[in-house]
Structures are given as C-alpha cells and as structure tokens.
Amino acid sequence: MGKLFWKFFIVIWLALLTMGGSMGGAFWLQRNAVLNANGASRNQPQIAADPAAPYLSTASLIVNKGGIDGLRSFLAESRHNPAMPPIFAIDDVGKDVLGREVAPNILAQAKSLAASHSTGVRRIKTDEGQSYLLFALYSDNNSARNPKQLHPDPPPPWLPITLGFFISLIFSGVSAWYFAKPIRQLQSAFSAVARGDLDTRAGQIMSQRHDELADLGKSFDYMVSQIQLSVNAQQRLLHDVSHELRSPLARIQTAIGLAYQQPDKIPLTLERIEKESQRMNDLIGELLAISRLEAGVIGKLEMIDINELLSEIVEDARLEADSKHVGIDLNIAGEIFLQGYYDLLSRAIENVLRNAVKYTRRHSKVSVNAKLCASGHQLHIDITDQGPGVAETELSAIFDPFFRGSHHQTSQGIGLGLTIALKALETHHGKIKVGNRAEGGLKVEIMLPAA
Incomplete structure (x- = not known):
C-alpha cells in the first residue's frame, strides 16, 4: 500500500471515529439524564x-x-x-x-x-x-411488588465501542482502497508512457467508474494520444527531411565527381551545385519557419488592410504567372481589415496563390476573391485555379509536410508551402479547406475572423 492509501485511510478513519464518538457521547449523556430522572421518579411510591x-x-x-x-x-x-x-x-x-x-x-x-x-x-x-x-x-425499590415490566440492563460500554472500532476500521480500509486504486493505476500508466510506451491507456481500466477520477483517466488517454500523434509526426518529418536533404547532397556529390573527370565543364557543374545548394537553403528556411510557428515566435500583432495585402501578393505572383501566360483576377468586396501578423498572413496566402499558379494550365486564369460573410465577422478568401486538381484520396493529406500529389513530377517545389499556410492560419484562429471544382481545378477556401 502506498502513502496515499494510508493518508486516505487515516483521514476517513479519524473522521468516522470522531463522528461516532461525538454521537455516542451525546447519546450516553442524554440516556444518563433520562435514567437519572426516571430513577428519581421510581423511588417515589x-x-x-x-x-x-x-x-x-x-x-x-x-x-x-x-x-x-x-x-x-x-x-x-x-x-x-x-x-x-x-x-x-x-x-x-x-x-x-x-x-x-x-x-x-x-x-x-x-x-x-x-x-x-x-x-x-x-x-x-x-x-x-x-x-x-x-x-x-x-415502588421500584421493591421489584417483587413492582407490577410493571422491568427494562433489561444496557450492554457494557466496551461492546459498542469495540464494534464501532472494527466497523470503522473496515469501512475506512475499503474507502481508502477505492480512492487509491485508480491513482495507482494512473501512476503505472504515467510510468509506462515515460518509458516510451505510447500505446498505454488508463480510461479502459477505470471504465466502470463514473466520477472525476474516471474523467481524469479519459483526459490522460487524450493527452497520450496527442503526444503519440505529435511524436509520429515528428518522426515522419525527420524521415522526410532526411530524404529531402539526401537528394540534393547526392546530386552535389555527383556534380563534384564530374568536375574532377571533366574539368572543361566546371562552370556548368558549379551552376548545378549552386542550384542544389539553394534548394537545401530553401528547405532549411521552410523548416525554420515551421519551427518558429510551433514555438509561437510570430511577430507583432497589428491591423491589416486586406485590400493592400492581397494587391501586393497578387502583383508579386504575376511575375511568375506571366511566364506561363497565366492571368490572375483579384476581386475584393469593399474595404476589409483584420487584426493579425502581417508577414505571417502574407506568407500563408502567397504560398496558396503560388501553388495555384504553379499547377494551373498554361494560358489559363487563377481567381482570388475576398469578401466578408453576411454577419461581417468572418473573412472568406477563395483561390481557384484551372489545373488538374488533386485526387480525392489525397485531399486529406495535402497539408502534410513534403506532400506530393500525383502531378508532382511537373513541380520542383519543396512541399512545405501548404503546411506553413495551415499553421499560419491556425495562429490567426482561421481555417483552410480544399476541394476539387466540378469544372476542373482546385479551390482553396481561407476563413479568418474579421476585425
């Protein structure tokens, strides 16, 4: 038995003894008073x-x-x-x-x-x-001549005291065991999780209980599930990062080997090495951005003019869109403002828009529409393209780090843009949804609380 059991046991036992002693003492005093009064009256003929x-x-x-x-x-x-x-x-x-x-x-x-x-x-x-x-x-002094029935003598005082002592002892032990058992089970579950066993659950063990301790077990299970998801995500991220870094490093090593064998092609080799180095630098920058978002390093909160923000993002994206002969239509319904982090929100929307420009067909259009909902408390930004879209089975994974859809062979992206967009919007208490359009292409819906 642990210390907690004995604490429960002693507290409950003392409480029972105090209550029983107080009630017994009060009863004894009252009974003595009644007996004395009855004795005095019985002495009179x-x-x-x-x-x-x-x-x-x-x-x-x-x-x-x-x-x-x-x-x-x-x-x-x-x-x-x-x-x-x-x-x-x-x-x-x-x-x-x-x-x-x-x-x-x-x-x-x-x-x-x-x-x-x-x-x-x-x-x-x-x-x-x-x-x-x-x-x-x-007269009661003469029992032989007393016509009324005499009451039997009360039991000796040690009998009820001993009986109450053992009953309180048993009840205290059972109560202490009842409260201490689930806590010991939780302690074992915490120890198992500390050893790395993230499949441990405590709620099933305490499923027959219907009290706060059972709720604590359910909260423990939820906590472990979240830790397990986080650990699995970190492991997948580590695996993907290792893979993404390994590819450019292998290409750099190959380029260096060709430079030794073909000195006349060193300028082309250096260009290839620079390209792969830049790819690694971009990858590390994206990973740092995700790390800062998860750590809460997000900058200064300010009032953002959505008209100005979207206009700037669209203007920058047109440089890339013109190379594919892609047009970008921007429609904003009125003046819209919201409280947020300018750089963070700008990067999130820019990642979505550049992704749309990247995958839309040549000589097509990308539409950006922004408006407030009827209540005026939520901002909707819809970004649609005319590309191949995403397979329905892949939509749920589109925000995962390093996700590549079935059309990724046409893209040289890193695969972290939408992941950063999701985390940036969650920082603003916003949401993002994706879906395929009936006429073709992908539609991304961004929802943000308006000022």
Whole structure:
C-alpha cells in the first residue's frame, strides 16, 4: 500500500471515529439524564391502578363479610406476602387502619382518583356507616411488588465501542482502497508512457467508474494520444527531411565527381551545385519557419488592410504567372481589415496563390476573391485555379509536410508551402479547406475572423 492509501485511510478513519464518538457521547449523556430522572421518579411510591384491582376487590369482599376487623387482619397478613403490593385503608380523617404513615401527596392523589372513579382506588362503607379509601402502592425499590415490566440492563460500554472500532476500521480500509486504486493505476500508466510506451491507456481500466477520477483517466488517454500523434509526426518529418536533404547532397556529390573527370565543364557543374545548394537553403528556411510557428515566435500583432495585402501578393505572383501566360483576377468586396501578423498572413496566402499558379494550365486564369460573410465577422478568401486538381484520396493529406500529389513530377517545389499556410492560419484562429471544382481545378477556401 502506498502513502496515499494510508493518508486516505487515516483521514476517513479519524473522521468516522470522531463522528461516532461525538454521537455516542451525546447519546450516553442524554440516556444518563433520562435514567437519572426516571430513577428519581421510581423511588417515589405510586398508586397502582389496574394491576391492583384484584387485591382491592378481595379487600372489599372481606369488609362486607368480616367488617373492619377482617380487613385489618387481611392487610396485616398481606404485608408479609412479597407478591402483593402494600394495600392501604384510609378513614375519613386520613388515618390508615394499621396506623401506617401516608404521605399527604399520596392521600390527595387517592382522593382525586376516587372522585374520578378510577379502578385504582375503591371507596367502601362498613355496616357501622364508616367510609374508607382502599388503594395499593408500589415502588421500584421493591421489584417483587413492582407490577410493571422491568427494562433489561444496557450492554457494557466496551461492546459498542469495540464494534464501532472494527466497523470503522473496515469501512475506512475499503474507502481508502477505492480512492487509491485508480491513482495507482494512473501512476503505472504515467510510468509506462515515460518509458516510451505510447500505446498505454488508463480510461479502459477505470471504465466502470463514473466520477472525476474516471474523467481524469479519459483526459490522460487524450493527452497520450496527442503526444503519440505529435511524436509520429515528428518522426515522419525527420524521415522526410532526411530524404529531402539526401537528394540534393547526392546530386552535389555527383556534380563534384564530374568536375574532377571533366574539368572543361566546371562552370556548368558549379551552376548545378549552386542550384542544389539553394534548394537545401530553401528547405532549411521552410523548416525554420515551421519551427518558429510551433514555438509561437510570430511577430507583432497589428491591423491589416486586406485590400493592400492581397494587391501586393497578387502583383508579386504575376511575375511568375506571366511566364506561363497565366492571368490572375483579384476581386475584393469593399474595404476589409483584420487584426493579425502581417508577414505571417502574407506568407500563408502567397504560398496558396503560388501553388495555384504553379499547377494551373498554361494560358489559363487563377481567381482570388475576398469578401466578408453576411454577419461581417468572418473573412472568406477563395483561390481557384484551372489545373488538374488533386485526387480525392489525397485531399486529406495535402497539408502534410513534403506532400506530393500525383502531378508532382511537373513541380520542383519543396512541399512545405501548404503546411506553413495551415499553421499560419491556425495562429490567426482561421481555417483552410480544399476541394476539387466540378469544372476542373482546385479551390482553396481561407476563413479568418474579421476585425
């Protein structure tokens, strides 16, 4: 068991013991108060009601048959019978026939009961005309004469204390185990991920739970999935970069070998080496741009005039488009502004536009349309070309680093332009979508939040 289990265990156990002790102490104090009150009342003699009725009937018959002397004899003999309660016969002046002392409150209670015709008190008259009150007294001090049922003695105090101790012990252990188990499972899962096992998942292990710990397991699974995707992407990028760098390096080595064999062609060889070196430099520059985007090095936020930005990008792209006799149509609906990073957004749109110019047919057109949506909160920029488009099976991978479509043989590009565009637009909380046009060519939709 780990430290967390014992912390849970001790806290829950102490809480249960404190609660149980407080409730038990309060109950014990209340019970003692009730017992003391009941004990004080039981020490006082009370007039027996229904339980004494048979004895009072017997005494009445004796008076009718034997007179007051017979009653006196009967009462004297009953004093020696532990099964009978003490019976009193009080005359009109408040004297008992046996001369026993009767408390004034008992005498008053007897007269009150007689007036209400209670069965616990009988009023009799002798032949001589004398009147007597008959009643029986009982006291808890004399258990043999107590007509009421006695309560059993309470159990010794150590019994409930011991029972509560062991019950709280078991409950605390189960509760601590219930809370500590998923945390131990998460700890094992974290250790497995730290060792490089990115297939580890914790949510399935805690699938039967429906609490915050189960949610924590699902969050752990999501985190590991994202790490796995990131690691796989980095590995693919490393593989692609190695491949892309290996090709120009191999061509440079070949050119150097030809220069040694054919010194007369050194100028052509140097030109080839310069071209491949520039290709490597461009590749490294694109990789650095992606790295800066992922690291959050994006420059200064400013208000951008979209009309000015698009006009500048289109004007620069026309130099490349003219060599293919390709026209670029720019349509902007009104004045549009947004908050963003000028250089970053310019590079993203420029990469998309140059990609369209590169793949469109010769003697065709590329269209650039910009407008705000009906609500005015989102900017839409559509860039369409008249090229061969992209196979439907390849559209989902078009933004992957070093992606080459089925028509890449006509292009000398690096394959990172759309990747940079995607990351730049995500930095602006924007989106980019691609799709083939029904009339041919590719359509790229850029959506950005407007100012």
